[in-house]
Amino acid sequence: MQVLYEDNHIIAVVKPAGVLSQGDKTGDISIFDEIKKYLKEKYKKPGNVFLGLVHRLDRPVSGIMLFAKTSKGASRLSEQFRNREVKKMYHAIVCGNPGKNKGLLTHHVIKDEKLKKARKSEKGEEANLYYEVIKSNGKYSLLKIKIDTGKFHQIRSQLSFAGFPILGDIKYKGEEWEGDKAIALRAAHITFKAATEERMVNLTIDVPEEWQRYIK
Structure with missing residues (x-):
């Protein structure tokens, strides 16, 4: 497990693609479980270890995740997310070329509970x-992405609606690739305020090495 940052209240790690953010009915191991084990062993804690989940990444997505080590950390981080003070940037490889170097995509999106995917709807927010x-070679393009909100499958669905779905994201009409249980979407940068200090923390990770062959 790759730990990017740790203080008394907050820990930031890189979640691999294909790993759950939090345990579910599959019983598969999650990054949440791995961090609890790491903290228990590092600090030799005899009982249950507190760990607060304040946001999630979809299972096939990789990237930076923040967790709270204390209730104070959980409260402060949750407030920052609620007030949209946490700034995030994503990298994605999409199929095709958007046509413009920069752009804004706007859609009204709702979650289809039956299909477990997002779809366009005038009733949506x-x-x-x-x-x-x-970077683009015509067939594939590497994008830098920012969103104001964290709607269900927002990035995955909006890129698909615009005609350039994420590589590997079969659910949203992306091409198959060699990424096992993964799509080419990565939470690459995050900025947040330390829980008990007036200090901003900036964390960044690189584009995965295995993506390079698609954008040469």
Whole structure:
């Protein structure tokens, strides 16, 4: 497990693609479980270890996740997420070329509970996605992405609605690739405020090595 940052209240790790954010009915191991084990062993805690889940990444998505080590950390982080003070940036490889170097995608999106996917609907709330093309070879493009809100499958669905779905995201019409249980979407940067200090923390991870062959 890759730990990017840790203080008394907050820990930031890189969740691998294919790993659950939190345990579910499958019983598969989650990054939540791995962090609890790490904290228990590192600090030699005899009983149950507190760990607060304050946001999630979809199972096939990789990238930076924040967890709270204390109730104070959970409260402060949750407040930052609620007030949209946590700033995130994603990288994605999409099929095709958006046509413009920069753009804003706006859709009204709702969650289809039956199909477990997002779809366009006038009844849905407005979702905005900002993208910038970092590199493109025509067939595939590497994008930098920012969103204002965290709607269900927002990035995955909006890119698909716009005609350039994420590589590997079969659910949203993306092409198959070699990424096992993964799609080419990564939470690559996050900025947040430390729980008990007036200090901003900036964390960034690189584009995965295995993506490079698609954007040469």
